[in-house]
Amino acid sequence: MQRLPLPEQFQSIPKRQIDDYVEDDPDKHEGRLRSFPHERGNWVSFVYIPYKESYDSDLLCDLITDFYLPKLKMRRCEEPHVSLTKTFILMHHWIDQFILSVKSSVKMLPRFQLTFDTIKVYQNEEKNRTFLGLKVNLGNKELLNSLEVLREPFRDYKLDAFYQDPCFHMSIVWCPGDVKCQIEETLPILREKVNEFVKNRGGRNNLCTIFVDYYICKTGYKMYKLQLD
Known part of the structure; x- marks a missing residue:
């Protein structure tokens, strides 16, 4: 049987390419390395509390990045x-039911407030x-x-x-590489500058406050709101 030609209006649409393997390119996402190998049907996921950035948070980031120049190039x-x-892996066919289950679990949790009181140094698991x-x-x-x-x-x-x-x-x-010791050497001075910044901005004892009324579960490119009570 002869195949009919593709209608003209669809001929300019590029074919979707699906690869079993995707090469990890750290330059495309700020030096981050994929913790899991890319496999079709596996969706990298995690649950978190979002934060809406403000003018004060922008100024705080500027203060920190300027403090470490030129020795370290810190990035927002x-x-x-x-x-x-x-981060954990969800199989694609799990997602809908998993999200329903998680939503059902958290919906009875009360809303609450988060405050932050100091700056600390952290590293990812790969360091x-x-x-x-x-x-x-x-x-x-x-x-x-x-x-x-x-x-x-x-x-x-069975998710760890x-x-x-x-x-x-x-x-x-953040900064690429293992520079924890280098940052901690000057951390007391930075904390003094940050405390002075907060005081001058009219703050009390908290660097930042978040009013939490929902969580987000991000899986692949999709984000699901997990509403609290």
């Missing part, structure tokens, strides 16, 4: 957030990126309770997604 973190889980972040002060109890609630749906899918000893924080600037 895209879309700052507080992670509740490690190829070093971060400066704001450590959570008020709200740790609510976050730990949220993790307990989330464990059941994650356990149903929780830190053994979570230290809740929000990374705001």
